[in-house]
Amino acid sequence: MYSEAATALATDLGLSKGRANLEVFAAAVQDLAEADRDVLAVTSDSRGSGKLGPFGQALPRQIVEVGIAEQNLVGVAAGLASTGKIVFAVSPACFLATRALEQVKNDVAYSDNPVTLVGISAGVSYGALGSTHHSLHDFAALRAINNVEVCAPADNFEAEQAVRYAAAADRPVYLRFGKAPLYDLPSDAPVQPARARVLREGGDGAFLASGETVIHALLAAEHLAREHGVQCRVASLPSIKPLDTDEVATAAVTGAVVTVEEHMVTGGLGEACAASLLQAGLAPRLRIAGIPDEYTVTGSQADIFRHYGLSMEGLADTMRSILGH
């Protein structure tokens, strides 16, 4: 996942590797379910991918299997939520967010059934399986749906907090989790709804990143500081919608902003930030780092991140290019 230089830098920064966010999700939702028998996981032959095997063993009454049927998954989840259940609808993000999009729009969001939609193995977690299994459109699709929050946690702490927030929320939330073990980010800042977490200060430029790209943005900023004397602000934006427009505006003060996401460059975090900036009358130099509008290259998540410049080296180069270094 990480180059030797990135791994060495992370080690030097004292960062330790945690678990995959999917594993954190599964443990958190089981913890919630053990305390409240109304907490349910609805799965579409996805309990293995969702790391919910132990949940199913421990709490068989609280896992509802619908088979390989994502439209039904979301409809059933909405019906269950309408009866007062606290429902996590768990399916690979690639299928949940687009195959079942009309059910998300109508049965969950429009009907105000507070289901937590859990997109597992998101982004290019299934990188080698090809584009059918990539979810690089979920931010765009779900940002366009009224009454759904869109959340991509960056590390285990953000993931745990997001699961607990979504369970308690009285409105639908989409959570996006990947498969790779993640570094724990160096921040004690609490995760607050719709707020960014600032991981690093800096006045020369700013990275606004989400999900599993955040650590790469942080390493890029550290690399830029050590190798080039450039100080960059880094913020994790676990909430794609609603967007923390205050943080976006603060980042713009540096004059150079790179947004980073494991998503198409269309319709995701970057375009949300761009729209926010322009409507606030702010026009920093801006690059949207993500997956371009082309047939996505296949390979591991690390290969794909490296290919599209989403790893430490690529992000550092992008920032240097807009800074004119």
Added chain:
Amino acid sequence: MNDHELALKSWQYRRDILRAIKHAGAGHTGGSLSCTDILNVLYNRTLNVSPDTFGSPTRDRYVQSKGHSVEALFVVLADQGFFPASDLDTLCGYQSHFVGHPTRKVPGIEQNTGALGHGLPICTGMAIGAKLDEADWHVFTLLGDGELAEGSNWEAAMAAAHYRLDNLTAIIDCNSLQITGRTRDVMSSEPLANKFDAFGWAVREVDGHDLAALEDALARPLAAGKPSAIIARTIKGKGVSFMEDVGRWHHGVPNDEEFAAAIEEIDAAMARLEAAA
């Protein structure tokens, strides 16, 4: 309410449906008239739902999956006292909650529907929820026969049988017409009873305008451990001779002469019913 009064209700509902559609200048006339008797029996004989009980967690649930026939549902809910009948004067108007498909902003509506193929999955979830709680309330949904081309129905049909949801009843308003023409020509759903049977449901076919037959079919699960499918054979535009089984009334709105003729037919039918009583 005795059987005679129940029969009169269907005619009263048909008259109110036509008035609402005529006033709004829009609506799904044919399908609303085909399911009128089904809704009459549901709300006056079957469901434990009323304005007083609608907030109760133990109420029965009714979700109208064929949401385009909302005028019939609005008229019945008004008659049940969920809101004043005069509210329907705003049907399809600017900022009205009485839009062309069910929304929960209207008192008495369980779920927002309108896109087809959504009611059965939602009701499957509701019925699983009731089973988890060991509650004895029942879930009903109404689908159109044309709607059954939506694959999500069959995903839910499979799941409902898998979970042995005998607390779930799906009523199919089989009026054999859809917007393009005959359902058998557009996309045949027959043999429908065999399909539901093969999916593991208990099935009964009834005349969807026979109130007693409907009441009996909806009174209890058809079989223990199986969801119930009631295939209600109906006539689109039922009750108005020139609308019956004519495709253009799918969402046709009567002109002044047609409206007057339709009301005259309905009034005459009610008078005959009164005279026979």
